Amino acid sequence: MLDKYSKCHDCPVRTMALCSAVGEKSACDLERIIHRIRVPEGRVISGGYQRNVTYSTIVAGVVKLVTTRPDGREQIVGLQFPSDFVGRPFSDENNIQAVAATDLDICSFSGAAFEGLLNTNPDIERALLKRILKDLDAARDWMFLLGRKTAEEKVASLLAMITERMTPAPSAKPVKDTPPSRPTLRLPLSRTEIADCLSLRLETISRQFAQLKSRGIVETKGRRNFTVRDMTALKHYSAASA
Amino acid sequence: MLDKYSKCHDCPVRTMALCSAVGEKSACDLERIIHRIRVPEGRVISGGYQRNVTYSTIVAGVVKLVTTRPDGREQIVGLQFPSDFVGRPFSDENNIQAVAATDLDICSFSGAAFEGLLNTNPDIERALLKRILKDLDAARDWMFLLGRKTAEEKVASLLAMITERMTPAPSAKPVKDTPPSRPTLRLPLSRTEIADCLSLRLETISRQFAQLKSRGIVETKGRRNFTVRDMTALKHYSAASA
DNA sequence: CGTCTGCTTGAGCAAGATCAACTAGCGTGG
DNA sequence: CCACGCTAGTTGATCTTGCTCAAGCAGACG
Incomplete structure (x- = not known):
């Protein structure tokens, strides 16, 4: 091979x-x-x-x-x-x-x-x-991000970043203007690793995930699979990185 | 010129x-x-x-x-x-x-x-x-530093870094083993700028300075002049950067 | 010598940490 | 295939660090 x-x-x-x-x-x-x-x-x-x-x-x-x-x-x-x-x-x-x-x-x-x-x-x-x-x-x-963002913004930023880098480029905008739901991805990091990324505790990550889910912005299935339902909202919560 | x-x-x-x-x-x-x-x-x-x-x-x-x-x-x-x-x-x-x-x-x-x-x-x-x-x-x-250090460690780290970069290299160890007191330097940053460096508030910077002074580790004269009295202690408080 | 701005100090507050159960995936072996 | 058990994750209660707001102070400059 x-x-x-x-x-x-x-x-x-x-x-x-x-x-x-x-x-x-x-x-x-x-x-x-x-x-x-x-x-x-x-x-x-x-x-x-x-x-x-x-x-x-x-x-x-x-x-x-x-x-x-x-x-x-x-x-x-x-x-x-x-x-x-x-x-x-x-x-x-x-x-x-x-x-x-x-x-x-x-x-x-x-x-x-x-x-x-x-x-x-x-x-x-x-x-x-x-x-x-x-x-x-x-x-x-x-x-x-480490210095100035809140826990909510940190988690949203990281999820947005991971999603974008793991999605093979959307090649223009094929769909209408429905808010773009992304494919389900396998999260490459555990909660502990996410915490180590964002300078937070894993409990805080967990709570922020819960919040994003309750708002319908992301969904999770099992420990590692997640789907971004509303990338626009996710970016909104991540306080415009660029 | x-x-x-x-x-x-x-x-x-x-x-x-x-x-x-x-x-x-x-x-x-x-x-x-x-x-x-x-x-x-x-x-x-x-x-x-x-x-x-x-x-x-x-x-x-x-x-x-x-x-x-x-x-x-x-x-x-x-x-x-x-x-x-x-x-x-x-x-x-x-x-x-x-x-x-x-x-x-x-x-x-x-x-x-x-x-x-x-x-x-x-x-x-x-x-x-x-x-x-x-x-x-x-x-x-x-x-x-931004993610993991405490306010105390952040301030100590920054002062140590500034001192080392502004002191023209100690050229071996000329003095005996007296704890090395550094020359008085002019701080290149205001309290607000230090806060922006360390992701803290200027009030926090002020309080940490007060603490370092009360421990005899640094001295200040006026707003901008400072002297490191005990670099070893300063480094100790900055949680060993390397 | 006054004023202005940057700094200090104090009191109360809040975001996130910490501590402590508890639960759900997921792999294992019966 | 299911029960077991281990680990990762969740949820709740409380605590702490550093933030916020507010007042007072001092160094630099005209």
Whole structure:
């Protein structure tokens, strides 16, 4: 299935990932050093104890970026979705761990090989720089959420963000102007993880979910499945992020 | 004073800024496009309404990076000190404004010229990438502070950070092992700005300052002058950032 | 020397944390 | 296939931190 000949041709993130933002030659150079691999939920894919640095592009699944302090306090400082790049070049030590929040398909490159390409292929470096800048923008947006938003706004923002990044782009507006109900999705995070994202307690998450359900904005089925019934209202409650 | 011949030779941040991380030729290319300018406190130097994009290296003074939402909520998402780079390449719109927190000396390059150099001088692009990665690390550290630290820890962390970035590197340990008292510094931020940094209210800042003073950890004279009497204790209260 | 603005201090309040049951998914083994 | 049990999630009661509102104070500047 995942043999080397199927590496890129059928890659679902081919049009959005780092490798699509570079020229023909660089794409080939990249293809030569990648390995498509499966990673089970919970595995650390970058940062922390890792000795062999690797970088990766997410093909399927969600990665959480976690900072942990000696006293046990934990903060999720970012989520990465399919087509996102994971890894911290030019730094051996990095107190942020990238952990598989769900089972993952990733495109993994060895650190040394990737850094080599960075030196020889300026277009790859440029694409990386642009991606890191986006991560920086996202981090700063998230800082506003952490610092200034209420519990209600935080939960609404996160659900809206997850929904948008997990829905394969609505390709214009096909339907009439009925308020757009989204497909049911599997939440990539537990309540505890959501709490770690938003700097709240899991009890607070639970209460906010209850509130959103009672307003008919989202529905849940089981622990992990949720449906956004009214994205407009959800965005309204998330206090206009951009 | 600031004529073109004094541009770089006597630059106080020559050894730390972007321009020092590049080769001889790139340093010359950069020198050709820079202007050393003075900027008064309060001026926006990047982001927001700016039509002519410029980038800059801070030579003296402090810049705050501010996000503002339509409802008036404000969050400072970063501080930039001498030798830091300010500006957001490859994006025309950017809802973060870089504002002079104090009067500034900056080394300013026009956007177009700098982007041109990025295309022709890979070492400049590399230096920029490394700098942006550091900003990203800093942003993520700050997310932990915003999300997880108490008011006391937040204030202690900020004071420690400001003190370290405004003290010109202790060059090994010259003194005996007396607890190191730092020189008196001028605080680059008002109480309100500190509150916007830490996601607290100015009253809370005031109370935390009072507490730190009563413990003999810092002293203040007037509104803006402060002295760290015991950096070790200050760091202790800031809950070990790294 | 007065005034204006930024800072401090106090009193009461509220959002979210904490503590404590309790319940529902979901996997397991009988 | 169902009962069991474990863990994740929910719900309620109470507490705490930092916010809000209000008054008073002091440093900087004319």
